[in-house]
Amino acid sequence: MKRRTAREKALQALFQMDMNEMEPAEALENVLEETESDDYLESLVVGVYEHKEEIDTMIQNHLERWKIDRLARVDRNILRVALYELLYKKDEVPHNAVLNEAVEISKRFGDEKSSSFVNGVLSKLVDTLHSRD
Template sequence: MKRRTAREKALQALFQIDVSNTEPTLAIEHVLEGEQHDDYLNKLVLGVVEHKSEIDNLITANLENWSLDRLATVDRNLLRLAAFELTFSQEIPENVILDEAIEIAKVFGDDQSSKFINGVLSKIKGTLHK
């Protein structure tokens, strides 16, 4: 599975977990739709779930005039996914993580999502290097 596909499926699984409190392994199983398991997809979903409070604190610290619970569910979980990668996946260049998140936001988010995601992730990227 390509990493882009793994990220998109991870977003879908995280959305399910966020909205309906689905068990992470069941959410992954559901988004795979019978496809073969993917290590990167598992790493993303389980990593976000494991580090959720730390990731949410990082996102919240970089939001202006927004609270995490007011964000669109897609945007909130895409931010979690990208923030996890920025924080815990040193083997992937930060600009690739940002570009992927912006492109996925264009597909799954609303008209403003990609700009919003870009702004918040750029701030997070800046705070990680202080």
């Protein structure tokens, strides 16, 4: 499975988990249907699930005049996947690739403002992460 597909499936699984309070395994099973699973997809979904509190806190700290629970579920979960990759997959995926993928996925799954919103928040997060390194 291509990484873009894994990210899109991860977004769909996390969206379901947000909506229905389900566990990662069930959400993955739903989005995969008859397709074989993928290690990268599983690592994204399980990783976001396990680090959700930390990820959400970091996202919240980079929002202006918004609360994370008020964000559109699609945007919130795109940000979660991207930030998970920036924090925990940084040796595997360059920052600019994570940003580009998140923006492209937001164009496909979000509304007309999603891509600029996702890009703005992630750019701030990347700046913060670079200043910590």
